[in-house]
Amino acid sequence: MENQVAIVGVGLTPLRPVSPDLSFREMIFEAATRAYADAGVTPREIDTFVTVAEDFHEGTSITDEYTPDQLGAVRRPVHTVAGDGLQGLAAAYMLVRSGAADVAVVEAHSKASNIVHHEEILALALDPTYERPWRVNPHAVAALEMRRYLHEANASPEVSAQVVAKNRGNALRNPFAAYGASLSPEEVLRDAPVAEPLRGLEVSGYADGAVVLVLASMERGRSLAGRPVLIRGIGWASDEPSLSGRPWAQAVYAHLACEMAYRVAAIHAPADEIDLFEVDDTYAYKELQHLEAALRLEVGEGARLTVSGRTARDGELPVNPSGGSLGMGYGYDASALVRTAMAALQMRGEAGAMQVTGARSAAVVSWRGVPTTSGGAVVLSAQ
Amino acid sequence: MRRVAVVGAGLSLFMRRALETGKELSYYAASQALQSAGLRRQDVQAVVMASGPDAFDGVHMKGEYLSDGAGGWRKPYLRAYVGGGSGVFSIISGWSLVASGLFDVVLVVAEEKMSPTQPHPQAAFISIFDHTIERPLGPNLLWIFALEQNRYMHAYGIRNEEIALVSVKNKRNALDHPAAQIAAELTPEQVLASEVVAWPVHRLMVSPVSDGAAAIVLAAEEVAKRITAQPVWVEGVGWALDTSYWGNRDLAYPRYVEDAARMAYKMAGITEPRRQIHVAEPYDPFAYKELHHLEGLLLADRGKAPEDLARGRFNRDGELPSCPSGGLLGVGNPIAAAGLMKICELFWQLRGEAGKRQVHNNPKRGLAQAWGDLMQIGTVVVVGV
Numbered sequence: 001m002e003n004q005v006a007i008v009g010v011g012l013t014p015l016r017p018v019s020p021d022l023s024f025r026e027m028i029f030e031a032a033t034r035a036y037a038d039a040g041v042t043p044r045e046i047d048t049f050v051t052v053a054e055d056f057h058e059g060t061s062i063t064d065e066y067t068p069d070q071l072g073a074v075r076r077p078v079h080t081v082a083g084d085g086l087q088g089l090a091a092a093y094m095l096v097r098s099g100a101a102d103v104a105v106v107e108a109h110s111k112a113s114n115i116v117h118h119e120e121i122l123a124l125a126l127d128p129t130y131e132r133p134w135r136v137n138p139h140a141v142a143a144l145e146m147r148r149y150l151h152e153a154n155a156s157p158e159v160s161a162q163v164v165a166k167n168r169g170n171a172l173r174n175p176f177a178a179y180g181a182s183l184s185p186e187e188v189l190r191d192a193p194v195a196e197p198l199r200g201l202e203v204s205g206y207a208d209g210a211v212v213l214v215l216a217s218m219e220r221g222r223s224l225a226g227r228p229v230l231i232r233g234i235g236w237a238s239d240e241p242s243l244s245g246r247p248w249a250q251a252v253y254a255h256l257a258c259e260m261a262y263r264v265a266a267i268h269a270p271a272d273e274i275d276l277f278e279v280d281d282t283y284a285y286k287e288l289q290h291l292e293a294a295l296r297l298e299v300g301e302g303a304r305l306t307v308s309g310r311t312a313r314d315g316e317l318p319v320n321p322s323g324g325s326l327g328m329g330y331g332y333d334a335s336a337l338v339r340t341a342m343a344a345l346q347m348r349g350e351a352g353a354m355q356v357t358g359a360r361s362a363a364v365v366s367w368r369g370v371p372t373t374s375g376g377a378v379v380l381s382a383q
Numbered sequence: 384m385r386r387v388a389v390v391g392a393g394l395s396l397f398m399r400r401a402l403e404t405g406k407e408l409s410y411y412a413a414s415q416a417l418q419s420a421g422l423r424r425q426d427v428q429a430v431v432m433a434s435g436p437d438a439f440d441g442v443h444m445k446g447e448y449l450s451d452g453a454g455g456w457r458k459p460y461l462r463a464y465v466g467g468g469s470g471v472f473s474i475i476s477g478w479s480l481v482a483s484g485l486f487d488v489v490l491v492v493a494e495e496k497m498s499p500t501q502p503h504p505q506a507a508f509i510s511i512f513d514h515t516i517e518r519p520l521g522p523n524l525l526w527i528f529a530l531e532q533n534r535y536m537h538a539y540g541i542r543n544e545e546i547a548l549v550s551v552k553n554k555r556n557a558l559d560h561p562a563a564q565i566a567a568e569l570t571p572e573q574v575l576a577s578e579v580v581a582w583p584v585h586r587l588m589v590s591p592v593s594d595g596a597a598a599i600v601l602a603a604e605e606v607a608k609r610i611t612a613q614p615v616w617v618e619g620v621g622w623a624l625d626t627s628y629w630g631n632r633d634l635a636y637p638r639y640v641e642d643a644a645r646m647a648y649k650m651a652g653i654t655e656p657r658r659q660i661h662v663a664e665p666y667d668p669f670a671y672k673e674l675h676h677l678e679g680l681l682l683a684d685r686g687k688a689p690e691d692l693a694r695g696r697f698n699r700d701g702e703l704p705s706c707p708s709g710g711l712l713g714v715g716n717p718i719a720a721a722g723l724m725k726i727c728e729l730f731w732q733l734r735g736e737a738g739k740r741q742v743h744n745n746p747k748r749g750l751a752q753a754w755g756d757l758m759q760i761g762t763v764v765v766v767g768v
Contacts, residue, residue, distance in 0.1 A: 002385075002484040054444055055438065060510060060514070061436035061437070062755070064465055064760075068624045068627065069626055073624065074624070076624065077623055078760075079472060079476070079622060080464045081462065082444070094485060095479050098482035100482065128440075236459050236461070237457060237458060241451050242451070256457060372447045
């Protein structure tokens with residue numbers, strides 16, 4: 001029988017648009033120190049370490065070289081997942097679930113402020129033969145998708161603006177968030193477009209920060225200081241990498257990832273069984289697509305839920321009570337792990353002013369950003 | 384713990400410059416591995432990808448780009464990454480997917496396409512060094528590994544003639560490998576007569592620049608037994624990452640390889656590796672590295688691997704055949720794919736399917752190891768029948 005796995009320690013640095021005073025190693029050290037203290041473990045008690053990083057985001061090739069020291073992981077089993085934060089979480093989860101490790105750590109960070117030209121880095125992720133010659137701006141790929149989504153959903157751009165207003169408002173209650181603001185949907189719609197119909201305020205702002213989670217088998221977790229939050233299920237999936245072959249209105253990867261996570265978690269009716277959602281909102285309209293995946297809805301139903309106000313922090317299906325990436329800031333693949341940390345704090349009842357009353361279970365849905373069709377899902381529950 | 388077996392293996396040709404894209408190379412190796420197991424893509428529940436630095440191809444998030452070629456379309460798809468150790472780590476990652484109970488059949492693909500870096504991929508390696516302390520010195524891998532070889536020779540009084548024998552053995556072994564890029568029949572004198580690229584490293588002591596891909600299929604015990612009568616079991620896995628500050632370490636001995644080996648041996652229940660390992664595929668991107676690694680793996684005494692080599696212990700018909708495939712020095716070094724090629728070789732050797740490369744000691748257990756980062760990571764896998 002496989003182990004049950006819990007998050008027993010949470011540590012993160014507050015997200016910031018710039019961090020000229022800290023290196024990524026110092027941020028990771030701070031997050032790790034907090035997570036280890038939270039779990040009541042020393043690095044020697046940790047059996048395996050997983051870090052999440054992509055070379056081009058770091059500006060360093062084979063970037064896993066620079067991971068062990070600040071985690072207290074020198075000469076220990078450390079490996080990197082060049083992927084989403086939730087894929088990193090899954091890698092650590094599987095090592096504990098298999099019995100290979102009792103205690104595992106997963107780390108992700110962002111030093112987005114070191115990247116001078118984000119669009120040019122993202123453009124290098126396009127197929128070098130078929131897609132790069134167009135010299136398309138990556139945000140325009142998102143804008144194309146947004147247009148297709150709004151068309152098939154029969155929704156107006158206002159719903160996307162409403163997501164921005166909700167999430168940035170939620171972030172005002174979150175001490176880790178960099179972009180909390182009181183905005184109206186009208187103000188969002190008045191902002192200049194980046195690429196029609198996507199407006200500047202509908203694109204989440206970049207942020208620096210680090211997050212470390214300590215995982216343990218449930219058995220081991222009970223003897224540790226931290227309050228365990230059960231990882232009930234986890235999933236991830238990739239869809240079509242090319243722009244020409246993918247579906248544009250529906251986030252198929254998110255549907256597949258959620259189905260896997262729900263299968264592992266034995267969840268049959270997510271709307272009834274899950275109390276809050278932290279879903280990727282790198283671009284405001286993505287929240288709608290990802291919510292539809294998380295709730296098994298048809299294209300457009302996520303937009304209608306949002307218009308009805310039910311996804312507000314005090315609504316019946318709170319979505320992104322943390323403020324999401326729009327409110328907290330976007331840190332590439334670290335974003336998913338930051339949001340998992342937020343959901344874990346909610347499960348522990350320690351989310352302070354952003355606490356969703358009575359929340360006992362949460363789902364996190366992630367996306368690796370333009371131009372990928374890869375994402376993950378995890379279901380957490382309070383003990 | 385859930386038992387996991389290798390049930391299929393596939394390999395592309397290794398070559399200096401493939402006309403195929405990385406997607407196509409991945410497809411070739413993956414489909415061959417599936418074919419050898421009698422499976423189709425729809426039988427695979429998840430895919431693991433390994434590939435080296437994105438700087439080679441200049442493709443950001445290279446794993447995403449390769450996903451459809453590797454068979455990851457609409458599946459859980461994961462790229463695990465530990466630099467040069469990625470090839471052998473990929474099976475460890477795949478093993479964890481199956482051992483966790485989440486999946487029963489997992490495809491592991493390793494791809495590398497170094498040729499897009501012009502004029503030579505060595506230039507891409509400047510970006511692996513610390514941006515403040517090391518990059519201003521303009522180092523490359525040939526230089527730092529030459530430093531390490533020098534230290535190894537100095538610490539144990541080893542002569543370069545002894546190290547040249549590794550190139551002779553591996554390039555000769557590779558003559559029997561149908562995918563080999565630089566197989567050759569050479570004398571030690573010829574190796575030492577090749578130009579010095581960074582003293583004491585001669586050109587024929589360095590693995591080549593390569594394009595290529597390798598793949599294996601992993602399955603849970605009950606499934607594996609239905610797929611094949613000869614599953615090759617993953618008995619032990621180990622990995623360890625040393626400090627980033629390689630300048631502070633004694634390079635004479637790869638202690639992180641020993642850490643990884645001990646982890647794998649413990650899991651496999653191996654107490655006397657020299658008796659219990661029958662065939663080894665240690666990582667040999669440079670000639671001295673095979674010897675260095677055999678010592679770190681506790682398969683030879685410290686500083687004594689060159690003597691063992693000279694008396695034939697590591698030959699294909701020796702007591703412990705080492706790199707019977709021809710290794711990176713003979714078959715080629717498409718980085719991540721070269722590591723997984725070593726697992727493919729063990730799969731064929733342990734099933735008695737290695738043809739002219741077949742070792743003669745009827746092996747029941749084999750070991751593969753890779754190494755990477757800043758002389759920093761050891762990845763070790765023990766497989767057996």
